[in-house]
Amino acid sequence: xNESSSxxxxxxxxxxxxxxxRSVEKALVRTGADALVTSNPSAIESCDGIVFPxxxxxxxxxxxxxxxxxxxxxLQLIAAKKPFMGVCLGLQLLLETSEEGEEKCLGLxxxxxxxxxxxxxxxxxxxxxxxxxxxxxxxxxxxxxxHFYFVxxxxxxxxxxxxxxxxxxxxxxxxxxxxFQNVVAVQFHPEKSGDIGLEIYKNFVEFTKASMxxxxx
Amino acid sequence: MLTKRxxxxxxxxxxxxVKGVGFINLRDAGDxxxxxxxxxxxxxxxxxxxxxxxxxxxxxxxxxxxxxVSEEVFIPLTVGGGIRxxxxxxxxxxxxxxKVSLNTAALGxxxxxxxSARFFGSQCIVVAIDAKRISDPSNSxxxxxxxxxxxxxxxxxxxxxxxxxxxxxxxxxDVIKWSREVAELGAGEILLTSMDTDGHxxxxxxxxxxxxxxxxxxxxxxxxxxxxxxxxxxAIEVGRADAVLAASIFHFGTFSISxxxxxxxxxxxxxxxxx
Numbered sequence: 166x167n168e169s170s171s172x173x174x175x176x177x178x179x180x181x182x183x184x185x186x187r188s189v190e191k192a193l194v195r196t197g198a199d200a201l202v203t204s205n206p207s208a209i210e211s212c213d214g215i216v217f218p219x220x221x222x223x224x225x226x227x228x229x230x231x232x233x234x235x236x237x238x239x240l241q242l243i244a245a246k247k248p249f250m251g252v253c254l255g256l257q258l259l260l261e262t263s264e265e266g267e268e269k270c271l272g273l274x275x276x277x278x279x280x281x282x283x284x285x286x287x288x289x290x291x292x293x294x295x296x297x298x299x300x301x302x303x304x305x306x307x308x309x310x311x312h313f314y315f316v317x318x319x320x321x322x323x324x325x326x327x328x329x330x331x332x333x334x335x336x337x338x339x340x341x342x343x344x345f346q347n348v349v350a351v352q353f354h355p356e357k358s359g360d361i362g363l364e365i366y367k368n369f370v371e372f373t374k375a376s377m378x379x380x381x382x
Numbered sequence: 383m384l385t386k387r388x389x390x391x392x393x394x395x396x397x398x399x400v401k402g403v404g405f406i407n408l409r410d411a412g413d414x415x416x417x418x419x420x421x422x423x424x425x426x427x428x429x430x431x432x433x434x435x436x437x438x439x440x441x442x443x444x445x446x447x448x449x450x451v452s453e454e455v456f457i458p459l460t461v462g463g464g465i466r467x468x469x470x471x472x473x474x475x476x477x478x479x480x481k482v483s484l485n486t487a488a489l490g491x492x493x494x495x496x497x498s499a500r501f502f503g504s505q506c507i508v509v510a511i512d513a514k515r516i517s518d519p520s521n522s523x524x525x526x527x528x529x530x531x532x533x534x535x536x537x538x539x540x541x542x543x544x545x546x547x548x549x550x551x552x553x554x555x556d557v558i559k560w561s562r563e564v565a566e567l568g569a570g571e572i573l574l575t576s577m578d579t580d581g582h583x584x585x586x587x588x589x590x591x592x593x594x595x596x597x598x599x600x601x602x603x604x605x606x607x608x609x610x611x612x613x614x615x616x617a618i619e620v621g622r623a624d625a626v627l628a629a630s631i632f633h634f635g636t637f638s639i640s641x642x643x644x645x646x647x648x649x650x651x652x653x654x655x656x657x
Contacts (some may be wrong), residue, residue, distance in 0.1 A: 185506075187478040191453050221503035286601050286624060288505055288570055292427055292654040293384045312385060312654040314458060316505040316570070335384055357458050357480060359422065 173199045174373040177212035179239070180204045181229040183219040183254060192356040196367040204233050214373035215239075215247055217350075219254030223278070223319075224266035226254055236271060243273060243348060248373040250303065251350030256343065257321050259350055265319050274343065276323040285336040288318045295353065299330030301344035302375075303368045311361050313353035315341075320352060347376065385652045386618050387427035387625035388642055389603065390632045392417060393434050394463075397443035400434070405635030414447045418455040421632075424639040425656045426457065430483070430573075430627060433463030434548075445477045452478025462510055462573075471498045475506060483573055485510040486546040489530070489553055489560075492567055499568025508603075509564040510573040512549050513542040513557040513590055534559045542590055549577050557590070558597050565598040572598065573627065575605040583609025583630065591621030603627050611637055611645040618651055 176198040178189050186202050193200035193216065201212060209215065217239065219226055230236045243249050251259055258270045263278035270278070281287050292312040297304050320339040323329060330344035333352070342351045349369065355362035392399050394414060402411040403420060410416055418429055431451070433444040441464050448461055461474045462483030471482045488495050488509050499507045516536065534555045536543055542557035561572055574594050576587035586607045595602040604623035608614060608631050617623045631637050646653045 185475055185478065185480055187449075187452055187476070188456065188480070191478075192456060195456075220505055222500075283599075287599055288601070289384065290505070290571060290601050291384050291387050291624065315384075316458075318504070354458075356456055359457050363456060 172374070173197060174213040174370060174377060175199045175201060175211070176214040176216060176370070176373060177209040178202045178216045178218060179209060179235060181219075181226060181233060181235060183221050183226045183229065185220065186218055188354075188356040189216055189218045189252065192363055192366045193370065196363055196370050198366075198370045198373070204235065206234060206238050209235075209238060210242065213248070213377050214369065215242060215249045216369075217249065217251045217255035217258075219252065219258065220316075221254065222266065223254065223257065223263045223270065224268045226258060227266070227268040227270060230258075240271060240273060246347045246376070248369065248376050249348045249350075250369050251348075252356070253317060253352060253354060256350035256352050257317075257319060259343075259348075260321050260323065263319060273348075274321070274323050274328065275325060276321065278319045279322050280319050282336055288316050289335045290316045292358075293333050293335060293353075295331045295333050295341050297331045297342070299342070299344045301330055301349060302372050303349040303365060304330055304342060304344055306368060307361065307364060313341075313351075313355065313358040313362060315353045317352060383652045385427070385654045386623075386646070387603075388425075388614070388639055388653070389428045389430055389625055389627045390421050390426050390639065391430040391432060391605070391627050391629045393432050393629070394444060394447060395434050395436075396440050397447050401629070401633050403633050403635070415450045415454045418451045418459075421639065422455045422457055425643055425654070426639050427654055428458040428460065428625070429455070430460045430462065432483075433461070435464065438464065445473055448474060448477040448479050460508055462508070467494065468497050468501060471502060471507075475502060479506075481506045481508050481571070483508040483510045485512065486548075488564065489544065489546050489555065492531070492563065495564055495567040495569055499570070504568045504570035504600075507569050508571045508573050509569040510575065511557060511560060511564075511594075512545045512575050512577055513587075514545050514549075514552070514577040515587075516540055516543050530555055531563075534563055541593075545577060558593060561594045561598050565600045569600060571601045571603065573603045573605060576607060579607030580605070582607055585609065585613040586617040586621055586623075586626075588616055588621045591617060591623050595622040595624070601625065611642050614642055615646060615649055615651065618646070
């Protein structure tokens with residue numbers, strides 16, 4: 166499984182005690198990367214790409230990130246053009262604030278995280294269609310309106326609508342992915358969405374590889 | 383549109399699937415990973431593994447099962463049976479489960495639901511409720527369970543009572559009240575089994591389903607009674623279930639998951655299509 170072939174990029178899965186990281190790790194390994202689940206800043210820094218996963222509550226997750234000094238590191242590495250993929254809470258925490266908690270989030274993306282309006286079952290749980298509007302290489306190969314697995318009660322609402330890469334309908338039409346430059350973040354769980362989900366990981370691994378070729382590393 | 387989920391349930395005893403898919407040519411029909419892969423290919427939207435191992439000494443075999451399956455299959459995986467405390471929940475999630483189902487232990491200590499949801503998030507906490515119709519409502523308080531909160535107890539309006547310990551023990555608790563309570567405590571989903579219809583293959587208890595599903599704002603999985611594909615449709619359209627669980631119709635090959643999906647799609651029910 167862990168062939169130490171040099172063309173496998175090393176991808177960090179940021180561990181800050183926020184949910185099931187095993188599937189993320191296995192999905193990366195399956196799609197051609199060496200995955201490193203870690204909370205160690207220098208280990209994260211040494212990787213070619215970063216997956217920022219997450220489930221659970223916003224406040225405790227932000228506190229866990231801060232306690233490990235990972236909040237600033239994440240922003241630094243994104244600014245340094247490291248390929249970055251956020252998943253679920255890993256998308257929401259990129260915004261400024263969340264209706265779920267009091268803590269300030271990372272603030273990379275202007276906007277807030279909102280709770281679904283009353284009237285629908287919450288959490289939004291199950292397979293729903295994703296309408297892709299982006300030609301970002303991590304998302305571009307996916308057939309439009311493919312189904313992905315979601316489980317969340319809040320959704321990201323970025324101020325700049327141009328970064329919205331996909332939308333999904335659940336009572337409201339919400340942002341289910343953002344993509345710009347080296348950053349992709351999705352509200353659904355590609356590691357729980359069968360083959361089509363693995364395709365996203367494969368694309369991210371390829372995207373990471375491509376950036377290794379062009380960056381100064 | 384959010385689709386309705388079809389979920390096969392697999393019983394695991396000492397690390398082996400019992401009643402596993404017997405009709406197809408699997409190398410080993412008792413191997414949890416083989417079966418999980420089979421159902422994934424078939425189009426299952428999630429999988430539930432229920433540990434029915436009698437001895438608690440052998441519970442760690444389930445952790446190994448979860449580890450193996452989660453390496454092979456990339457769809458949501460729920461694990462239930464024998465989860466007693468927060469550390470058990472953590473163990474299963476770390477092994478690769480996406481959700482953990484609590485039943486007997488939740489009734490014994492409702493705080494377990496609250497604590498688990500607080501630590502790990504509501505999205506991974508399922509409460510399984512085994513419901514049985516009360517034949518004589520006036521007699522419903524004959525079961526005395528001192529640990530149960532007074533407000534949850536059966537009363538003159540109670541139709542269904544919660545049973546625990548694999549359906550062996552009545553609790554004196556009203557199913558609707560308990561459903562609302564677990565949603566309040568932070569459960570992300572309810573797995574609702576009718577003990578009256580379970581195993582009869584004559585359809586789900588639609589009245590029970592509808593009442594629970596409209597009493598709570600979290601998703602409800604229907605369980606117990608599926609004998610044909612029309613039963614699945616009824617559970618969704620009449621019972622208002624968000625997901626349907628079935629065991630025997632899939633394990634014995636009566637119907638395949640893809641047939642079930644086709645049947646429901648033909649009747650305009652939102653279903654994730656096969657690729």
